[in-house]
Every structure is written in structure tokens, then in C-alpha cells.
Amino acid sequence: MSFVNFSKREVQLKIVYYGPGLCGKTTNLQTIHATINPHAKGSLTSVATSKDRTLFFDFMPLVAQAIDGYTTRFQVYTVPGQVMYNTTRRLVLRGADGVVFVADSQWSKTAENVESFADLEENLRLQGDHIDQIPYVLQYNKRDLPDVAPVHYLEYTLNNRAARRPAFMAVAPDGRGVFETLNMIARMVLNRFVKQHSRREAESPEMVLV
Amino acid sequence: MAKVLNEGDVARMRKVLLELLDRSEADGCVVCDSGGYVLAQEGRGTTDPLLLSALGAGVFAASRELARILGEDEFSAVFHQGERKSIFLRAVTPEVLLVIIFSNTANVGLVRLYASPAALAMRAVFEELDAGVHRDDPERAFVLTEGGDLFGAAPPDKDR
Numbered sequence: 248m249s250f251v252n253f254s255k256r257e258v259q260l261k262i263v264y265y266g267p268g269l270c271g272k273t274t275n276l277q278t279i280h281a282t283i284n285p286h287a288k289g290s291l292t293s294v295a296t297s298k299d300r301t302l303f304f305d306f307m308p309l310v311a312q313a314i315d316g317y318t319t320r321f322q323v324y325t326v327p328g329q330v331m332y333n334t335t336r337r338l339v340l341r342g343a344d345g346v347v348f349v350a351d352s353q354w355s356k357t358a359e360n361v362e363s364f365a366d367l368e369e370n371l372r373l374q375g376d377h378i379d380q381i382p383y384v385l386q387y388n389k390r391d392l393p394d395v396a397p398v399h400y401l402e403y404t405l406n407n408r409a410a411r412r413p414a415f416m417a418v419a420p421d422g423r424g425v426f427e428t429l430n431m432i433a434r435m436v437l438n439r440f441v442k443q444h445s446r447r448e449a450e451s452p453e454m455v456l457v
Numbered sequence: 458m459a460k461v462l463n464e465g466d467v468a469r470m471r472k473v474l475l476e477l478l479d480r481s482e483a484d485g486c487v488v489c490d491s492g493g494y495v496l497a498q499e500g501r502g503t504t505d506p507l508l509l510s511a512l513g514a515g516v517f518a519a520s521r522e523l524a525r526i527l528g529e530d531e532f533s534a535v536f537h538q539g540e541r542k543s544i545f546l547r548a549v550t551p552e553v554l555l556v557i558i559f560s561n562t563a564n565v566g567l568v569r570l571y572a573s574p575a576a577l578a579m580r581a582v583f584e585e586l587d588a589g590v591h592r593d594d595p596e597r598a599f600v601l602t603e604g605g606d607l608f609g610a611a612p613p614d615k616d617r
Contacts, residue, residue, distance in 0.1 A: 306508065
């Protein structure tokens with residue numbers, strides 16, 4: 248759920264990076280934080296274990312001039328991917344305006360990807376949202392590894408709903424696909440926000456595969 | 458739909474927060490929602506309200522889960538004590554949280570004492586907001602700026 252402060256002429260929107268453990272959610276944020284224009288970012292904060300696994304969330308605020316006359320602040324979070332942290336995932340997902348589902352492209356991670364996507368659907372449902380109604384994009388990460396599933400297979404397993412969503416191939420540590428993913432979800436979230444406030448029905452997003 | 462604060466809401470919240478700071482001698486305070494959005498802020502010691510809200514909402518949500526384990530509905534307040542600075546978090550509504558930062562020269566008892574009426578006064582604002590009572594919102598005309606990508610990598614050797 249977005250937030251508008253007319254007094255400060257400010258809009259706040261929340262984007263959550265979701266996906267199985269070790270799929271590269273935190274790496275996405277680290278790459279964005281390391282390379283983005285300094286004027287657009289705040290500090291990147293990670294609540295992690297001593298072994299750098301996300302325990303609670305990573306958080307990074309971004310600012311943009313995306314709406315005429317308003318400062319637009321994106322609050323970007325990751326969830327902890329490990330199965331046992333489902334309660335935490337639900338807490339972080341609360342009020343999300345958009346989701347990036349980061350999938351690990353390796354064949355061996357197929358089951359974890361599918362399980363995590365089902366987990367996302369369920370957690371959205373529990374907070375009164377529906378996966379088909381919320382803006383989300385998919386990112387097929389780790390495309391540089393040797394044993395990756397072909398994109399059409401990932402599309403078949405993860406992007407086979409009635410309205411197919413934008414999907415991006417990525418190598419998060421190198422930055423490949425990282426900003427494409429971020430820009431797409433930011434635009435989708437903004438479009439939905441503007442449409443909701445124009446009291447028009449949202450259109451189904453078209454599929455984009457990069 | 459979005460949570461929307463107009464000038465009147467902000468002014469009412471500001472009055473409550475300034476009164477709280479004045480009476481409790483706290484340094485600063487932030488009002489945030491359970492999603493981590495910053496709804497209002499006043500005073501000093503809140504140099505990064507976005508982060509404070511994100512972490513405050515997380516801490517409070519975690520404490521709510523702890524309460525549930527103990528068979529409580531929730532802990533209405535959470536207190537973190539440091540050597541120089543402390544934080545007091547107080548539920549305003551199930552969805553809104555008041556975060557108060559104070560140095561240890563201030564009295565925690567005063568902070569606790571005045572946090573409660575401040576939370577009640579704040580709750581009235583949000584209950585009216587949720588009920589849509591006497592809303593005088595400005596024209597909601599949001600127009601996306603034209604242009605390409607919103608975000609991109611900074612050029613090498615510039616601003617780095």
C-alpha cells in the first residue's frame with residue numbers, strides 16, 4: 248500500500264525482492280547500491296547473520312523524480328529466502344506495492360524456485376493481495392553458471408499464468424539485468440499507482456523478455 | 458489504495474508530536490506504519506527516518522510474534538536501552554507505530570508517560586483517516602514524468 252503526503256509533496260512506494268535462499272536478492276541490492284548515482288540512494292542496511300545470510304531483511308531507499316511535482320521514494324527490501332523464515336517474509340511483504348521474484352537459474356534449484364513462488368502467492372493471499380493483481384517481474388539470475396536451465400523452461404515453470412509478466416535474465420554481481428529489472432518494476436508500480444488514483448482499471452502488463 | 462495524508466492531517470500529527478517532545482524531553486520521534494512507511498517525523502535524532510521506520514516496523518512486528526508465542530495479543534510497547542541513546546516504540550493502531558528517540562539524560566518514565574496520550578491522540582487521526590471522515594484532500598492528479606529509465610549506473614569516475 249503506497250503512501251502519499253500532500254503536505255510534503257511526497258509519494259512512498261515499497262518494492263520487495265523475493266525468491267529462494269541464495270538466489271541473489273541481496274546481491275541485486277548490493278549491485279544497485281554500489282553503482283547507482285549517489286543522489287538517488289540512501290544507505291543499504293542488512294539485518295544478516297554472522298555468515299551474511301539475510302536474517303530479517305535488506306533495506307535500501309531510492310529516490311526519483313517520477314511523478315510531476317512529487318518526490319517519489321522507493322523503499323526497496325529483500326526477504327530472507329531460507330524456508331524457515333516464512334514469518335519474517337510475511338512481515339517484510341506487508342504493504343508491498345511491487346515484487347521482484349528472483350529465481351536461481353540452475354537446474355538443481357528448480358524445485359526451490361517453484362516452492363518459493365508458491366510461498367509468495369500464499370503470503371500475498373494471507374495479506375489480502377492476489378498475485379495476479381500486484382505488479383511483479385521475474386528475474387532469472389545466475390545466467391553465467393554452467394548448469395542453467397534454458398529460459399523457455401524457466402518461463403514454463405514460473406511465468407505460465409494467464410498474464411505473463413516481464414522477465415529478465417541476470418548476472419547480479421556483474422550488474423547484467425539488474426537495473427533493467429529495477430526500472431521495470433518501478434515503472435509498473437508507478438503506473439498502477441497513477442491508474443488507481445485516476446480511478447481507472449489497471450491494464451494487464453505485457454510480457455517483456457530481455 | 459494509498460494511505461493519504463493531507464495538510465490538515467499533517468498539522469494535527471505535528472502538534473501531537475511537538476507536544477510529546479516538549480513534555481517528555483525526548484530528542485525526536487517518527488510515526489511509521491507496519492509496512493515501514495514514514496508517516497511523520499519531528500525533532501532531532503531522526504536523521505534517517507526511512508531506516509528508522511523500516512527497522513522500527515520490523516522490530517515491532519517481531520515483538521508481536523513473540524507476544525503471540527506467550528499467548529499475548531501484542532506487546533503495546535518495546536523499549537531498547539543504550540548507553541547514550543534509547544528508543545521507545547509504542548503502538549498507535551495495529552498498523553501504525555510511534556518511535557521515540559531520547560538521550561539518557563531524559564527520563565524514560567516521562568517518555569512512557571507521555572507516549573500513551575500521544576498515541577491516543579494520534580490514533581484519533583488515523584481512525585478518522587481510515588473512516589474517511591471530513592476529508593478535504595487536494596486534487597489527486599498524478600502525472601508520470603516523461604523520460605527513459607528511472608535508475609541507472611552512475612558514469613564511471615563521476616560522483617563516486
